[in-house]
Amino acid sequence: MPEPIPAPEVLLALPSAQLVTSTTTVAEVLGSMLHLLPASLRNTLYPAANLNFLLEDSQGPLQAALAGQCSLLNQQKAELDDDSNQNRLRSRLANPQSEKHRIKEEMKKLQVVLESTEEGIQSTMAELDEADQAKQMLKKKMKQGMSNMKCLSRQIIPSDDVSDQQIIAEVDKVRMTALSAVRYFLSKAQ
Incomplete structure (x- = not known):
C-alpha cells in the first residue's frame, strides 16, 4: 500500500x-x-x-530524428569551420588581383603618355597649318610677282643692244639735266 x-x-x-x-x-x-x-x-x-507510457512509445523515433539532426548539424559546423577551400580560393585570387592593380597603374602611366603625345600632335598640327598658310601666301606673292613680270615684259620693246644704249644715254642725259636744274635752283635759294 x-x-x-x-x-x-x-x-x-x-x-x-x-x-x-x-x-x-x-x-x-x-x-x-x-x-x-x-x-x-x-x-x-x-x-x-498514463502519459508516461504514451511518451515512451513515441520517444524512440524522436530521439533517432534528434540524433540525426545533431549529426547533420555537427557535420555542417565542421564544414563551416573548415576554411581550407576559402583559403585556397583567396590565395588563387591574390595573383590576379595583383596583376589587375599592376595593369591599372600601367594604364595610368600610359594615359599620361597618351595625353602628352596628343598635346604634341595638336601642337605639330597647328605648326603645320601655319606652315601651309605661309606657303599659300608665298604662292600668292609669286603669282603676283609673275603677273607683274608679264606686264613688265610686255612693256619692253624688242630691239638690238645699240638702240638700247642710245635710249639709256638719252634717259641719262634727261636725268642729268633735271639734276642740274635742281642744283641750280637750290644754290639760288640760299
Whole structure:
C-alpha cells in the first residue's frame, strides 16, 4: 500500500523536485486518491497518469530524428569551420588581383603618355597649318610677282643692244639735266 499523502500545507512547503520525480509518482499519488474523486474527474485525470507510457512509445523515433539532426548539424559546423577551400580560393585570387592593380597603374602611366603625345600632335598640327598658310601666301606673292613680270615684259620693246644704249644715254642725259636744274635752283635759294 502506498504511503499516506501528507497534508496540503506540507506539500506546498516541499520543493517541486521532491514532490514529482517522475510521472510514475503522479500515477501513484492519483491511484491512492482515485476512489475519493467523482467519476467525471477520474475519467479526466486517468489519461494523465498514463502519459508516461504514451511518451515512451513515441520517444524512440524522436530521439533517432534528434540524433540525426545533431549529426547533420555537427557535420555542417565542421564544414563551416573548415576554411581550407576559402583559403585556397583567396590565395588563387591574390595573383590576379595583383596583376589587375599592376595593369591599372600601367594604364595610368600610359594615359599620361597618351595625353602628352596628343598635346604634341595638336601642337605639330597647328605648326603645320601655319606652315601651309605661309606657303599659300608665298604662292600668292609669286603669282603676283609673275603677273607683274608679264606686264613688265610686255612693256619692253624688242630691239638690238645699240638702240638700247642710245635710249639709256638719252634717259641719262634727261636725268642729268633735271639734276642740274635742281642744283641750280637750290644754290639760288640760299
